Amino acid sequence: MQMATNNFTIKQLVELDACTRCGECTRWCQAFKESQDEYAAPDMRLREFRAMLKAGRGLPLLSRLFGGKMPSDEKLKEMAAGAYRCTLCAQCVAVCPSGIDLRALWLSLRQELVELGLNPRGLDLARDAIRTRQNVVNYPNEERAMWVDYMADAPLDAYQRERADVVYFVGCIASFSPAVQSIPEAFVQVLTMAGVDFTILGEKEQCCGFPLLAAGMRGEMDAAIEQNVAAVRETGAGVVAFTCPSCYNTWVNEYSPHLPGVELIHSTQLIERLLRQGRVGLRELGKRITYHDPCDLGRNSGVYEPPREVLKRIPAAEFVEIEYNREKGLCCGGGGDLEISDPSLAAAEATATLAAFEETGADVVVTACQQCKRSLQTARENRGSAIEVVDIVELVLRVARVQEEASDRDIVTVA
Ligand code: SF4
Ligand code: SF4
Incomplete structure (x- = not known):
C-alpha cells in the first residue's frame, strides 16, 4: 500500500x-x-x-x-x-x-x-524502560524468569532448555507482576503434564513491543523483534506459544514474516488441541462459569471458539454466555496503554465490565489474558464481588489430570 x-x-x-x-x-x-x-x-x-x-x-x-x-x-x-x-x-x-x-x-x-x-508523558517513560531494560515495567530484565523460583516443584533447569519443540513467550506483565505470575506458573505445569517439549527464554526474552505499537511508536520495535526472533531460532522450536493475547497478536502481525514455518499459537488454542488429542484429562468442577473475550484475542485476532471448547469440555461445569460476547465482547479497560495514560478511566471500565459479568450469575469469570485478569481482579476487590476471576490456564490446571495414554505425542509440532 x-x-x-x-x-x-x-x-x-x-x-x-x-x-x-x-x-x-x-x-x-x-x-x-x-x-x-x-x-x-x-x-x-x-x-x-x-x-x-x-x-x-x-x-x-x-x-x-x-x-x-x-x-x-x-x-x-x-x-x-x-x-x-x-x-x-x-x-x-x-x-x-x-x-x-x-x-x-x-x-x-x-x-x-x-x-x-x-x-502522554507516561508513554515516554514506558518507551525508555523498553529501550534500556527491555521490559515495560522497568525492572532488571535478568529477573524476567524469577517467577519460577517461587514454584514448589520447578525442575532444576527452571524450564530454560537449549533446544525445544515449543517456546513459551511469557510477556512482561506475567513475568514481573506478582498479581498474575500464577498464569505462567500454571501454563508450564499444564505443558509439563501434557508431555510437551518446551522452554522459556528467560532473560533472552524482551518486551514484544506491543506497548510501543499501541503508543504510536512502531519505529521503536525493530530491535526487540530482531532479538526475540534470534532467541527463538537458537532453540530450534517450530512453535511459539503465548498466554498474553497482545504478545500473540503482535507476533502474528509483526514477527511472522521473520519466522517462516514457525507456528504462533495462543494458550487457548494449544490447550484445546492437547485436550482434543487426549494429552490432558479433566476432572469435574461443579461450578457455573462464563468467559470474557480479551479484545486482543477475540476481536483483534479472531480467536473466539478454542477457549469456549476448552471450557465446555470441563465435566460438571455449567457454561453460560454473557449477553455481550465474541464480537460484542466487553473490554476490561486494560488495553491500548490506557492503564498508563489514564488509570482511573481504565479502572472505571473494569468495574463496569465486572458488574456486567456478575449479572450472569456465574461463580467464575474465566479470561485468557493476564491484563484482563489483573484489571477484573482489582475491580472485584474494589467492589467486594463474590465472582471469582481466573485465567483459563489456571482453571485448566485446577481440574487437569495426567493421561497415561495419549493418542498423539506430535500434536504441537508444525504440520
Ligand atoms: S459514525 Fe458511523 S460510519 Fe462513522 S465511524 Fe462511527 S460507526 Fe462508522
Ligand atoms: S475504546 Fe472506543 S474508540 Fe477506542 S477502539 Fe474501543 S470502541 Fe473504538
Missing part, C-alpha cells in the same frame, strides 16, 4: 471521508461512556482529526491536498488526550456499518501525535 504520509495509507485517507456520522461507534465505546470526554468519542475523534489533517497540522502534503482550518494548541492538546482515552478494543470497528478500520486509524493517529510531541 502506498503511503500518503509516513503514518496514513491511501486507504485510511479514503476511510476518513467514508464516515456517515451514524454515531454507532460512539454508542458502543466503553471509554467514551465512562469518561464522557467528547474527544474520546470515536465519531467526534474521526471528524476532528480529519479536519486537522485537512488543515495540514504537521502534514504539508495533506494540507495541499485538502486545505482547512487549524485547531488551536489548546484544542489540539485536548484532542490528543482524547485519542489516548481509548483501549484499542476495536468495538467501534465491529459495529461500524461503513466498514471503517477505526483501530488502524487510531494507531496511525497516535503515530502522528507522537511526532507532534503530544503523547
